Amino acid sequence: MHEIMQESSTSEFLIEENEEPPSSEEPEEPPSRGALHLQQPSIPPFVITPAHSFPIAPFVQLRRSARTTPRTRAFRRRFYPQATDSQWNDWHWQIANRIRTLGQAEMMLHLSPPERDALVHLGTSLPFGVTPYYMSLLSIDNPLDPLRRCVIPTVHEQMTFPGEADDPLGEDAQSPVPGLVHRYPDRVLFLLSDFCSTYCRYCTRSRMVGHGSLTPQRDRLEAAMAYIRGTPRVRDVLLSGGDPLTMGEEKLEWILKGLRSIPHVEIVRIGTKVPAVLPQRITPALVRMLRKYHPLWISVHFTHPDECTPESAKACAMLADAGIPLGSQTVLLKGINDRVETMTELVHHLLKMRVRPYYLYQCDPISGSAHFRTPVEKGLEIIRGLRGFTSGYAVPTYVIDAPGGGGKVPLMPDYVAGRQGDALLLRNYEEKFFSYPDVADVSCPQGLYQ
Numbered sequence: 001m002h003e004i005m006q007e008s009s010t011s012e013f014l015i016e017e018n019e020e021p022p023s024s025e026e027p028e029e030p031p032s033r034g035a036l037h038l039q040q041p042s043i044p045p046f047v048i049t050p051a052h053s054f055p056i057a058p059f060v061q062l063r064r065s066a067r068t069t070p071r072t073r074a075f076r077r078r079f080y081p082q083a084t085d086s087q088w089n090d091w092h093w094q095i096a097n098r099i100r101t102l103g104q105a106e107m108m109l110h111l112s113p114p115e116r117d118a119l120v121h122l123g124t125s126l127p128f129g130v131t132p133y134y135m136s137l138l139s140i141d142n143p144l145d146p147l148r149r150c151v152i153p154t155v156h157e158q159m160t161f162p163g164e165a166d167d168p169l170g171e172d173a174q175s176p177v178p179g180l181v182h183r184y185p186d187r188v189l190f191l192l193s194d195f196c197s198t199y200c201r202y203c204t205r206s207r208m209v210g211h212g213s214l215t216p217q218r219d220r221l222e223a224a225m226a227y228i229r230g231t232p233r234v235r236d237v238l239l240s241g242g243d244p245l246t247m248g249e250e251k252l253e254w255i256l257k258g259l260r261s262i263p264h265v266e267i268v269r270i271g272t273k274v275p276a277v278l279p280q281r282i283t284p285a286l287v288r289m290l291r292k293y294h295p296l297w298i299s300v301h302f303t304h305p306d307e308c309t310p311e312s313a314k315a316c317a318m319l320a321d322a323g324i325p326l327g328s329q330t331v332l333l334k335g336i337n338d339r340v341e342t343m344t345e346l347v348h349h350l351l352k353m354r355v356r357p358y359y360l361y362q363c364d365p366i367s368g369s370a371h372f373r374t375p376v377e378k379g380l381e382i383i384r385g386l387r388g389f390t391s392g393y394a395v396p397t398y399v400i401d402a403p404g405g406g407g408k409v410p411l412m413p414d415y416v417a418g419r420q421g422d423a424l425l426l427r428n429y430e431e432k433f434f435s436y437p438d439v440a441d442v443s444c445p446q447g448l449y450q
């Protein structure tokens, strides 16, 4: 049985809450000490109850007070029978017990040949890692299950097609200091570390995420903050990575406090997938700390309605209760969320979780992403299927991040059908036509609006 652990397993910064930043020599992965190991002797590989025998309770059908789904409960009973509630609900435990090897994956899933081959030959590409919680949401025997496709590698990601690149957005070329991207005039992207609790196979930063090359080393973070301090036009800082919320409170607070001490930094935003893959991380202590640094915004990364569980709803509620506006960023992915019905279900769940659908991204042409990318027309079809059919708050802005560092370009279906004289001919969501008297520069009778 091959072991595919590529990431180191000795760093402490994700486990200890009062730690000093690791040195650049320290690898970024957490230790496995204290981890509960899988009950291997009682679980023979390949004799796993098929996924369809696990009752799947969609979020919408759960009682408001439900704390988890029957599916997660069944998974936990089967694979982690010795884990106590406090262990399962502890984010450190979830990280320390991540599924990171072929052997572990094989015990929990009926791997398809493309999945198995990918895990055997993962090489130097994006590492494999899934929290036990997120693993509980995957189908055991269906390799086309949307969440499973998001986190279990296949050999397709090892095939590069024309137009793809490791850094398609040209971030490295727009980094004045390591780990800081300055693309737009008034805002910067500050990459705190390259660690994520669960690695998305379509990650735009798969060239560096999980490789241990971008550590939250104090010198590097101070250099990035010095750049922000010395650049008065920067009024908005987006913290990303990796996932910033996999850092301990103390380190994160040190960064937030540092940014807040810069007079021209008006807002700080955090981009995170934690509420979807590691909702246990949203603790009262974290929320108490975050709320001290308003105005603070959080962009959460949700991909599919199956991620909207009682656990993720609770995590979002805790953040929203702390006065943190939540927006979602979703990557459009072939066979995962590229149907109007799926996207409608997702955006409705998000609104119920007090998350405003913010961006729908066309999948970036990273190397090995062809199996995830849809034609652009698919994104326009989804927006057409949302606009008018549901609340405006539920409709995200569909964007392409222009390759080469051009920034986000919004795309909209064309609702202007043409002109008839001075009138603009509009097509509504039901394909009905209306005209609007678009008279240029009508002068108002004097005094009318005074």
Ligand code: SF4
Residues within 6 Å of the ligand: 195, 196, 198, 199, 200, 202, 203, 204, 205, 206, 209, 241, 242, 243, 272, 273, 301
């Ligand atoms: S959480 Fe974000 S940074 Fe981490 S692997 Fe997923 S897409 Fe990449």
